[in-house]
Amino acid sequence: MSPPPVWSRRNRLPGDDGNPPLAPGSQVQAGKHSVAAGGDVGAVITGDSNAITHVYVVPSAAQPVSDGPVTRPVSACHPLDLEVHHAIRFAPTEAILPVYVPREHDAHLQRIVDAARGGRSQLCVLVGESSTGKTRACWEAIQVLAAEEWRLWHPFDPTRADAALAGLASVGPRTVVWLNEAQHYLAHAQVGEQIAAALRTLLADTRRAPILVLGTLWPVHRDQLMSLPSSGEDPHAQSRPLLAGRQVHVPDAFTDGDLVAVRSAARLDGRLAQALAGAADRRITQFLAGVPALLERYEHAGPAARAVLNAAVDARRLGCGVDLPVSFLEEAATGYLPGSVFESLDDDWLQQALVYAERPVHGDARLLQRARRTPGSTPVDSCFRLADYMEQHGRRTRRDLCPPASFWNAALHHLPGPADVFALATAAEARWRLRYSRLLAARARALSPQEPALPVEGQSYASDLPDESDIWPADHPTCRALADLAFAAAETDDYEQAATLALEAAYCCQPDALADIALQHERAGLTTEASDLAHRAAANGAAYCLGRLAMMREEADLYEHAEHYARAAAEYGLTGTLAELAVRREAAGNKERALDLWEVAAEFGHPEALANIARLQHEAYDTDGAARTAREALDRGDAHPFHSHRIEPLWEKLWPHGIEPDGSPSPSTPTA
Incomplete structure (x- = not known):
């Protein structure tokens, strides 16, 4: 059974009542509040906000679900096997995990589980x-x-993507799929969309519910x-509708009420x-996961250990993938050290650095974790995995830095996987390191001749406007009903009631109705x-509303x-409205304000942004400043085609x- 079509209030087909279609010959059990249409068919008029099917379908015995992948009883699972973070332990007698304190997102998640x-x-x-957490x-x-x-099924062998793609078609009822x-x-670059499509099919298949x-x-x-996408093919056309309306935000910090419970x-x-x-x-939760101790250990690392960690x-x-060969880390790290410092290191500097990075703090939190090989796998260079919090910390603190030449050379010499090498070829191109991009692309093709050519499409980034197909995910009847009532109230100028109903829809699962109602208030002069309402819609997942309000x-x-509202949208990661206003200011002759924006x-x-700043500086004859800004843009990775x-x-x-x-111009004749 294919997934039902995405519902849109503004574009329903004639005869479409918004309910999912029924499989031929299916039996339907009416819910407690259902209105039976006759015989054994019931029309469900209530349901939770995340339901995929709102009818109970008894599968035909002639169509049994095939044997599924290897699963384990939930009762037999261990949290650490499912990648729950190790927690700090001040005594060996303490439990593996600390006492759990539920928060608001837990209540939402529990409603999802109860619906299942x-x-x-x-x-x-x-x-x-x-x-x-x-x-x-x-x-x-x-x-x-x-x-x-x-x-429970946790697909990860031989790789997460391979296991998921191979097993999703065979998952049976009463299974938790742990992703x-x-x-x-x-x-995943090759099969991510296939996995998303398989998940959509699985969720819509009533025989396996x-x-x-x-x-x-x-x-x-x-x-x-x-x-x-800014242009070209859409790499996430399946993932967006899969995820739309099915995300729960987990905040970084505890509220006052949470702290009382703690x-x-x-x-x-x-x-x-x-x-x-x-x-x-x-x-x-960050403290319990040992994050402060990890950060302190990173900040106090010696030059060699710090260089290895920065390379990782x-x-x-x-x-690159999670497993980083030690030979790669060794060669890459040398360029992160000044020459005089490197010359002064002991001969076993790498071993000392790895011992430092591997040492556990507060239980089993480590900066680097040695990757364990799967039994029976081919012996390869030892690999290490970076603590995920350090990866995230590094994404922020090192965002504006381009790795040294030793990093790119190490990738050419020591990375065994074509996917990793292709990824770095793309990263080199985005940083205008064209010589290394060509070398890495050639190396990746040599490692795997069947791989596609290096893509040169423009970079994707979060749009300030939603994809219309994602606004109303299929089969959310409660939100759909609340949204319809909110729109009906607005049409009769009962804006207070419209706002109340739209807020309920936003708290349920869909903030887009609230965004629409906020803009209707704006058009009615209720600024x-x-x-x-726009700020509330943004806080619940419809930040594009702030961008639209800015343009109004x-x-x-x-x-x-x-x-003001364009900046508010940017705080949610949506910077397109700021860019549009900058273009408008420049077109109106106000280049100074355009530069500010x-x-x-x-x-x-x-x-x-940086490319436009450099252009405006150059037009104002600030050639040195323009060159500095251009290099800053390139180090950040902004050298993609512009659209x-x-x-x-x-x-x-x-x-x-x-x-x-190092930022110096490359020679006109490519060199190795």
Whole structure:
């Protein structure tokens, strides 16, 4: 059974009542509040906000579900096997995990699990920064399934993506599909879209219900999967509708109410008391995961250990997989050390650095973890894995830095996987290191001749406007009903009731109705209410509303208001409105204000901001400043083709053959 079509209030087909189609010959059991249409067919008019099927279908005995992949009873699973973070331990007698304190996202997640227990297939992805408790929340949520004989499947062998693609078609009822770090499945360059499509098929297949799919994502990976392409093919056309409306935000910090519960639980677990005393900015889970100790260890690392760690951080943030060969780290690290420092190191500097990075702090938290080989696998160079929080920390602190030449040479010499080498070829091109991009692309093709040619498409980034197909995910009847009622109230000018109903829809699972109602308030002249509702819509996942409000104020000649809301949208990662306003200011002759707006956009990471700043500086005859800004853009990785605001980047004029890792111009004749 194929997934039902995406519902849109503005574009329903004639005769389409918005309910999912029924398989021929299916039996339907009416719910407690259903209205039977006759015989054994019932029309469900209530349901949870995340349900995939709102009818109970008894599969035909003539169509049995095939044997599924290898699963384990939920009761037999261990949290560490499912990648729940090790917690700090001040004594060997302490439990592996500290006492759990539920928060708001746990209540939402429990509703999803309860719906699955009731017979309806569900998917929920927890989105939050590293060490915020996403995987632990999933673990706690499935404990109620242990007594009901549910089983769990964690696809990871031979790789996560390969296992998922091979097994999803055979998953049977009452199975938890565990997709921790879901980017390894959905963002996979070759099969990510196939996996997303297979998940959509699984969730819509009533013969295999109930299924519970749980995943986790960092915001940066969520943005990647939800982003619209600037041009060319759409690499995430399946993932966006899969994830739309099925994300739960996990905050970085605990609220006042959360802290009250932590203080109560601290009487049972001394680690919680330690976290209350030592955690900065209410980041309790990060403290429990050993993050402060890891950061302190990183900050106090000696030159050699720091160089190895920075090389590992750069490899991960530029696209390499989790397993980093020690030979790669050794050669790469040399360029992170000044020559005089490197010459003064002991002969066993690498071993000393690895011992330092591997040493556990507060239990089993480590900067680098030695990767264990799968039994029977071919022996290869020893590999290490970077702590995920350090990866995230490095993405922020090293975002503006280009790795040294030793890093790129190490990739050419020591990375065995073509996917990793292709990823670094792309990263080199994005940094205008064209010589290394060519060398790495050739190396990747030599490692795997069947791999496709290096893509040269423009970079994708989060759009300020939603994809219309993603606004209303299929089969969310409660949200759909609330949205319809809100729109009906607005049509009769009952804006207060419309806002109340739209807020309920947003809290349920869909903030887009609230965004629409906020803009209707703006059109009705209720600007204060519009502002409040737009901010609430953004906080619940519809940040594009702030961008639209900015443009409405712009059209009303309220330019300061427009810039205010454009900046507010940028705080949610949506920088396109700032860019649009900068273009408008320049077109109106106000280059000074355009430059100011591009600088704000650059602070928030708009990929074309620095190029435009460099162009404006060059036009103002600030040639040295323009060159510095252009190099800053290239070090950040902004040298992709431009589409939304067409300009000729300054670096194409200044350095037509590319630049070297140290920023010097590359020779006109390519060299090895």
